[in-house]
Amino acid sequence: MEAVIRVTSFLSADVENGNRTNADRAYDHIREQLIMLDIRPGDPINDDQLAAALGLGRTPVREALKRLERERLVIAYPRRGTFATMVDLTDLADISEIRKQLEPTAAARAARTATSQACDELSRLAAEISAVTDDDEPHEVLRKDVHVHRAIYRASGNPHLEDILVSLDAHATRIWCLFLDRLPGVADHVREHIPLIEAIIAGDPEAAAAQTLAHVTGFEQTIRSLL
Template sequence: MVKEPTASTSNGGREVMINRGATVSAQVFLSLRHDIINGALQPGTQLSEQSLSQRFGVSRTPIREAMLRLAEEGLVIIYPQVGTFVTKIALSKVREAQFIREALECAAAGAAVQNATEEDDAILADIMRTQLRCADEGDYETFYLFDEKLHASIAAASGFPRLWTIALAEKVQLDRVRYLNMNSAADLDALVAQHQAIVDAIAKRDKRAAEAATRRHLRDVFHSIEGLIAAHGSFFEQEPSGSTGKATQTGRRRPPRMPG
């Protein structure tokens, strides 16, 4: 099993349960992916194969395989003969992910109204109780995990569980913004209220309300995007002057300058 660093390490690691059935490279990938999404590994950080090999207690081969998967998701950029660096958040990718996620999850919420069972209602209600406790305790990490579980459970209740699998693959850059946005008790309280509105609408079998509540919830992150950029400017890729928000192709980028 891959060794996972404790909170006392310098890598921003944490104690987590890792899937024993997964390959070593998959375990490394998921751990690094999570550390990039939650900001433990910040944009511009260079990922050293040697250091990661020591951190996880594995050879360099699974580290390289994990790096390639991270590059495919746009979380790192690999410069041959130079190094591998955590990417900045591209707002064009965030907007694209938001568009895809809204289309999928509003449809899932509407279908859940039609197809959810009493067991589904109980599952969603139980998740909300856990999220409320996490908000009261300021437990951001567990709150995020149950945020994901809530949306996955709504997709399952819709009768089309693969919707969530598709959304997961598309929303990685959006998730980085979501983590930055969860930085106060007030933020968690607002998310709980938004989630509760969705769950209540599904329980009442109100399709229009479920879709509307989901849309409001998913668009909320953009209400605070300017503030997030002001507070965490180093996390974001600077957009071209006069950008319309459309995704654009860019030329080759130089390796990011390391801090300090």
């Protein structure tokens, strides 16, 4: 059965930028569906269906799928087609090892260098997640988690670090989504970002790094408790 494509809000905060191409827009849409498991692991991906759902041509969709293949979110087989990659739980340790090093670095850097515009965006997100309740739909709550991570990576001002962490967070989120129906306290997990954001806005790199490390470590421990 082919994946059913939903058009939802973009993960990236700058997707409405007029300089973005149709391939960029296709990439953002498809990537979110893959990360949130709206396109399930192992699902075949039909570029005609995607193009029709997104109101785009096949060429930008194919360009987007090539980018997603480099990120290991889809895999193409000759004469078989393109499929969403499986979620490999053995990747958890490897992903967590790198995130524990780089996420605190990004948060500390953001606390030192974030622009006023970045701080305004983080403040807006903090207000948004402070309103999250335990009764909110878990997938929508988790989308807010991804939005906050992306904003912090951008606020670090290091595009190379941002690219690495965006990729790692995508795979971590896919793991999280596998267990979402068994995870208690998803809203609490997302609200953990509030003191982190406050530390960044206050220009406190040590506190920002410590909050981030605790958050990433907690994610790994929570998933391991369910294995």
